[in-house]
Amino acid sequence: MKYLITIISLSLLFSCVQDSPNIKQIENLQFFIDNKESTDVIEVEKGLQYSIIKNGNPDGAQPTLDQVITAHFHGTLTNGDVFWTSLDTEPLSIELGGLIEGCQKLISLMREGDKWRVFIDPTMAYGEEGRPGIPSNSILIFEIELLEIES
Numbered sequence: 001m002k003y004l005i006t007i008i009s010l011s012l013l014f015s016c017v018q019d020s021p022n023i024k025q026i027e028n029l030q031f032f033i034d035n036k037e038s039t040d041v042i043e044v045e046k047g048l049q050y051s052i053i054k055n056g057n058p059d060g061a062q063p064t065l066d067q068v069i070t071a072h073f074h075g076t077l078t079n080g081d082v083f084w085t086s087l088d089t090e091p092l093s094i095e096l097g098g099l100i101e102g103c104q105k106l107i108s109l110m111r112e113g114d115k116w117r118v119f120i121d122p123t124m125a126y127g128e129e130g131r132p133g134i135p136s137n138s139i140l141i142f143e144i145e146l147l148e149i150e151s
Contacts, residue, residue, distance in 0.1 A: 024137040028121060031078060031139055035119055047121025050106055053143065056113020063108055063149045065097035070148040071107070076141045083133040083140075091147055100125050100140075107146060115145040 028047075036043050040051045063069050070093045074085045086092050096104055102120030110116060120140045122128075130136040 028137065028139055032119070032121065041119075044105060044109070047123060048102055048105060049119040050109075050116045052114070052116055054113070054115040054145075056111045056115075056146065058111065060111035060113065061149055062111055063096050063146070065104060065108065066095065068093055068095050068150040069107060069146060070150070072143075072145040072147065074143040077134070078139050078141065081133075083131075091145075093150075102140070103142070103144070107144065110144070110146045112146055112149055115143065118142045118144060 032043075032047055032049065035041055035049055038051070041049050042051065043049045070091050072086050072091045074087050075083050077083060096107055099107070100120070102118070102124035105124070106116065106118045106120075118141070120142070122137045122139060125140045126134055126136075126138070128136045130138065134140070
């Protein structure tokens with residue numbers, strides 16, 4: 001009987017350890033809780049935060065999803081690995097609605113000239129699928145500088 005209880009306990013423990021998406025979700029939740037404790041981090045909604053690096057024109061326009069924006073993006077994972085950057089090349093010009101949900105929501109709050117560090121939960125990025133250089137369920141951290149909003 002004691003042997004059976006030990007086997008069942010080990011099986012349960014092993015299955016919990018192997019359940020990595022749940023562990024990753026807990027780690028991600030903890031990241032956002034800890035990150036929010038920083039006095040300069042603003043939470044827009046659960047899993048979507050930013051801090052201001054530089055303010056642009058406070059009276060400037062904010063982009064809408066159907067407008068083309070030009071911006072520099074420098075994307076890293078929480079461990080600091082860079083998965084994409086436009087800093088070494090030309091800034092990206094794209095319709096705001098063509099970006100991942102987290103970028104859409106945050107950039108729509110920015111004004112021309114703003115430079116923010118943004119933190120995006122995987123549910124508003126690439127989720128379980130991931131992308132080359134971006135493992136599944138990864139939090140994305142971008143430094144975004146909004147250079148221009150085309151009218």
